[in-house]
Amino acid sequence: MSFDKQQFVHELISPNASKIVLLVMDGIGDLPNEEGLTPLMKANTPNLDKVAQMSDLGQTIPVMHGITPGSGPGHLGLFGYDPIKYQIGRGILEALGEDIEVGELDVVARGNFATINGDIVVDRRAGRPSTEESAKVVEKLNAHIMEIEDVKVTFYPGKEHRFVLKLTGEGLSDNIEDADPQKEGKPIKYTSALSTEAEKTARIVNKLLDRIKEVLKDEPKMNFALVRGFSKYPKLPQFPEVYKLKAGAIAVYPMYKGLAKLVGMTIIPTGQTIEDEIETLKQEWNNYDFFFVHVKKTDSYGEDGKFDEKVHVIENVDKVIPDILALNPDVLVVTGDHSTPCAMKGHSFHPVPIMFCAKHTRKGLSKAFNEFECARGTLGTIHATDVMNLILAYAGRLEKFGA
Amino acid sequence: MSFDKQQFVHELISPNASKIVLLVMDGIGDLPNEEGLTPLMKANTPNLDKVAQMSDLGQTIPVMHGITPGSGPGHLGLFGYDPIKYQIGRGILEALGEDIEVGELDVVARGNFATINGDIVVDRRAGRPSTEESAKVVEKLNAHIMEIEDVKVTFYPGKEHRFVLKLTGEGLSDNIEDADPQKEGKPIKYTSALSTEAEKTARIVNKLLDRIKEVLKDEPKMNFALVRGFSKYPKLPQFPEVYKLKAGAIAVYPMYKGLAKLVGMTIIPTGQTIEDEIETLKQEWNNYDFFFVHVKKTDSYGEDGKFDEKVHVIENVDKVIPDILALNPDVLVVTGDHSTPCAMKGHSFHPVPIMFCAKHTRKGLSKAFNEFECARGTLGTIHATDVMNLILAYAGRLEKFGA
Numbered sequence: 001m002s003f004d005k006q007q008f009v010h011e012l013i014s015p016n017a018s019k020i021v022l023l024v025m026d027g028i029g030d031l032p033n034e035e036g037l038t039p040l041m042k043a044n045t046p047n048l049d050k051v052a053q054m055s056d057l058g059q060t061i062p063v064m065h066g067i068t069p070g071s072g073p074g075h076l077g078l079f080g081y082d083p084i085k086y087q088i089g090r091g092i093l094e095a096l097g098e099d100i101e102v103g104e105l106d107v108v109a110r111g112n113f114a115t116i117n118g119d120i121v122v123d124r125r126a127g128r129p130s131t132e133e134s135a136k137v138v139e140k141l142n143a144h145i146m147e148i149e150d151v152k153v154t155f156y157p158g159k160e161h162r163f164v165l166k167l168t169g170e171g172l173s174d175n176i177e178d179a180d181p182q183k184e185g186k187p188i189k190y191t192s193a194l195s196t197e198a199e200k201t202a203r204i205v206n207k208l209l210d211r212i213k214e215v216l217k218d219e220p221k222m223n224f225a226l227v228r229g230f231s232k233y234p235k236l237p238q239f240p241e242v243y244k245l246k247a248g249a250i251a252v253y254p255m256y257k258g259l260a261k262l263v264g265m266t267i268i269p270t271g272q273t274i275e276d277e278i279e280t281l282k283q284e285w286n287n288y289d290f291f292f293v294h295v296k297k298t299d300s301y302g303e304d305g306k307f308d309e310k311v312h313v314i315e316n317v318d319k320v321i322p323d324i325l326a327l328n329p330d331v332l333v334v335t336g337d338h339s340t341p342c343a344m345k346g347h348s349f350h351p352v353p354i355m356f357c358a359k360h361t362r363k364g365l366s367k368a369f370n371e372f373e374c375a376r377g378t379l380g381t382i383h384a385t386d387v388m389n390l391i392l393a394y395a396g397r398l399e400k401f402g403a
Numbered sequence: 404m405s406f407d408k409q410q411f412v413h414e415l416i417s418p419n420a421s422k423i424v425l426l427v428m429d430g431i432g433d434l435p436n437e438e439g440l441t442p443l444m445k446a447n448t449p450n451l452d453k454v455a456q457m458s459d460l461g462q463t464i465p466v467m468h469g470i471t472p473g474s475g476p477g478h479l480g481l482f483g484y485d486p487i488k489y490q491i492g493r494g495i496l497e498a499l500g501e502d503i504e505v506g507e508l509d510v511v512a513r514g515n516f517a518t519i520n521g522d523i524v525v526d527r528r529a530g531r532p533s534t535e536e537s538a539k540v541v542e543k544l545n546a547h548i549m550e551i552e553d554v555k556v557t558f559y560p561g562k563e564h565r566f567v568l569k570l571t572g573e574g575l576s577d578n579i580e581d582a583d584p585q586k587e588g589k590p591i592k593y594t595s596a597l598s599t600e601a602e603k604t605a606r607i608v609n610k611l612l613d614r615i616k617e618v619l620k621d622e623p624k625m626n627f628a629l630v631r632g633f634s635k636y637p638k639l640p641q642f643p644e645v646y647k648l649k650a651g652a653i654a655v656y657p658m659y660k661g662l663a664k665l666v667g668m669t670i671i672p673t674g675q676t677i678e679d680e681i682e683t684l685k686q687e688w689n690n691y692d693f694f695f696v697h698v699k700k701t702d703s704y705g706e707d708g709k710f711d712e713k714v715h716v717i718e719n720v721d722k723v724i725p726d727i728l729a730l731n732p733d734v735l736v737v738t739g740d741h742s743t744p745c746a747m748k749g750h751s752f753h754p755v756p757i758m759f760c761a762k763h764t765r766k767g768l769s770k771a772f773n774e775f776e777c778a779r780g781t782l783g784t785i786h787a788t789d790v791m792n793l794i795l796a797y798a799g800r801l802e803k804f805g806a
Contacts, residue, residue: 005467008487012470360747364439365775378774380754380784382468389469393752400750401466402473402486403493403513403632 006080006242009389009398015244018330018395020290021281022387024078025317026071026256027299027340029059029352029371033307039298039342040353040370042307043314047321048334052369056361057377059351060384062338068349074337075259077384079239079292088262089174089231094164096261097254100156102233107172107201109230111155111163112180113137113222116213119187124180125161126221137222138163144215148204158254165227167205173198178228179209188213188224201230238264243388244397248284250277251294260292274313278320285327299347302340310342331394332357333387334369351381358394409483409645412792412801418647421733421798423693424684425790427481428720429474429659430702430743432462432755432774436710442701442745443756443773445710446717450724451737455772459764460780462754463787465741471752477740478662480787482642482695491665492577492634497567499664500657503559505636510575510604512633514558514566515583516540516625519616522590527583528564529625540625541566547618551607561657568630570608576601581631582612591616591627604633641667646791647800651687653680654697663695677716681723688730702750705743713745734797735760736790737772754784761797 030038040048062069062077063084072093073083091109095102102108113134115123129137135157142155151169158164175198179191190209193202205227216223240247241264248268249260257267266288270280277293284291295317301310324332335354338347353374355366362378375381382390392398433441465472465480466487475496476486494512498505505511516537518526532540538560545558554572561567578601582594593612596605608630619626643650644667651671652663660670669691673683680696687694698720704713727735738757741750756777758769765781778784785793795801 003487008467009469360434360744360751360753362434362441362753362774362778364435365778376779378754378778379468380462380778382784386468389467390752391469393469393471398469398471398752400471400473402476402490403496 005082005385005389006237009080009392010242012398012401013244013392014397014399016396018289018397019285019327020245020331020391020395021293021324021329021333022078022291022391023293023295023324023332023334024075025295025298025314025334025336027302027338027347028336029339029341029348029350030302030310031341031343031350033343038371039307039310039314041372043311043318045314045318045369047318049368051321051325051332051334051357052355052366052373054361054363055355055357055366056379057353057355057366057369057374058379059371059374059377059381060335060354060387061351061381062384066349068347069338070347071255071337072259074384075256076263078335078337078387079263080243080385080388081236081263082385086234086236088234090229091164092231092233093255093258093262094158094162094229095156095166096258097256098156098158098164100164100166102166104233105168105170105172107167107174107230107232109165109227111165112226113161113163114224114226115221116188116224121181121184121186121188121224121226123221124184124226128160129222131157131159134158134161134163134222137216137219141212141215145208145211148207148211151204153208163225167201171197171200173201174230174232176202176205176230179205180226180228234262236263240264243290243392245290246288247290247292248288249292249294250280251292252277253294253296256294256296265292274316274320278323281324282327298336299340302342303345305342305345307342330358331391333391335387351375352384354387356390356394360394408485408788408792409640412483412795413645415801415804416647416795417800417802419799421692421800422688422730423648423734423794423798424696424727424732424736425481425694425794426696426698426727426735426737427478428698428701428717428737428739430705430741430750431739432742432744432751432753433705433713434744434746434753436746441774442710442713442717444775446714446721448717448721448772450721452771454724454728454735454737454760455758455769455776457764457766458758458760458769459782460756460758460769460772460777461782462774462777462780462784463738463757463790464754464784465787469752471750472741473750474658474740475662478659479666481738481740481790482666483645483788483791484639484666485788489637489639491637493632494567495634495636496658496661496665497561497565497632498559498569499661500659501559501561501567503567503569505569507636508571508573508575510570510577510633510635512568512630514568515629516564516566517627517629518624519591519627524584524587524589524591524627524629526624527587527629531563532625534560534562537561537564537566537625540619540622544615544618548611548614551610551614554607556611566628570604574600575604577604577633577635579605579608579633582608583629583631637665639666643667646693646795648693649691650693650695651691652695652697653683654695655680656697656699659697659699668695677719677723681726684727685730701739702743705745706748708745708748710745733761733799734794736794738790754778755787757782757790759793759797763797
């Protein structure tokens, strides 16, 4: 058996009363613009910079140098799970985030409403409908499609153009291709089985796609669906047991709640804004040892290539830093799950800035929190899977190894 | 089988006449004080800084990010042994350092004289008695306790409050818990077996603890003993063979001599001071390829939280640097086995400064030898187990890999 870092660390843990905040600004890492500034450098962040001056800075590699992670691997790594060992389908994440029960007979997948013209996908997000519009179409699908062969079919509404598909039945497998052409201007893509035991599932899904097309044929925009990330429920070591931490997750978007739930964190209900999230953090401060606080919009604006808006989100995060510090956390970690450079309009493989603010740091080397300072920080370049080890160490929760 | 770094490197070695000095300042890494200075930064070290200007600087991770190593793992890593693969009991290290023969029927352990009040351990080090005082109590134990059941019991004196316990007999195992409550104010802790074949050993040790308590009941301070790190003799690849280096160790404290002996280095007798050690280095210069020179006091003062004293030891080391350089070593490495921040009064997980002075370095980036310069040095952050590879490389002792 190969070396299991989590198991190794688990055996050194000695819990104490420390409080830990892991603040994840999704997709925070970026590239310099024409001025030579990244959003973190451009943003006016007196509070983050003050924290940087008390912190150990470094940069994380989410999966491996050169590898661009999805949200799943990005977060699993931060939570201490080797993202190559634990590969999680997108469907399961969406399902968990929407509080959908997933059992042993289920396969779930993430759906996007899309616009087709003939058989050509012209908009993979169907013009980004509102969550309410999209929910109505989900209702329509549920009313018209109950089962395919002996497999029960259920659709669950999601945010905007998204929904979750659940298939329930004997002999289903998640080992099938995404039914998504990935690019606009391409024809509808049917799925295919990646192993013989998945042939039934592939057949069901392809029949289902035809049924969806038929049921939605009169919808002006949401007249088709792309379905991907087919997945069964994976079994992961549970974070609270592995790290002996009562862990709460404060996140707005389903995906991140789903990820946190998958590793066994408690999902703490919160509002829609960063301020809401911090208010929740305050209210729940005494109830957990470890808080995962997720900020989504840094990634969203990175994905949209909106540099100024990303700067603005960072400045909003900066404004709540004093509220977090007022809670007097023993360890405050600020980082991202990956980089989402505005210039690339997507996730990237670049290292991710990170800082650990705690009592025992080599404070003083760095003046600000940004990609350049982090590249030259006291911690160097680390693997994301070492973040939890370091958090526990800064929290004084790890015994010495060996005599 | 997992990748064996030592074996890989071994096959590339081509010995030459180079001379190598690995100067280990135990626990050298530290944290900034209120002035923002670490002991290395505070110390006046013109010679170390001169070396830094000719060196490649970096920082090592002894075991894994966040993991605080004991002296064993700290040194094994520097010697190129994966400290997670090779886990060595403290007892064996102490025994080797004291020149105690350990055979196949033996289990050894490290003892601390302690003060108890009733059954409560009130001082885990019995007020730190002198080595002479402690030796007298060891004599008393040897006079009164020769065997328990069919197991021969021998006590060997150590430094200050420490001694070594050796049990000799059939069917002994080292798989038992430490008989040490670890904290003061707690009751005496008996051992227990961690596997069925260790039950006899656990029973013997517990009977022995009662005998020790009885024999020492009238001692004013050293009226009990804590015993831990039970261990049999481990088999390690031998350093001189793995690295094709005639290796000598110059160290004052038993633990470090023990570690060096365990990997097959020759222990060179020396005096008690840094100057004595360097004098020994000079005298033995022609007899070895590789010298491990160990300075203990940087760690001791770190453990005691004595910042100024740690600074002073560093300045003393700085004064002997010209003597080392006068020997014209091909490679001089200055580092520590781990960090021992004064503010933490103990080993820590923080990266450890390191510099490699040799003919072919990217000299010129760094101006001084300290934590901040090393964090930003030409080598970056490396694993301790890469130090020997680099030493061999700087010494010109490694062939090219592949055509």
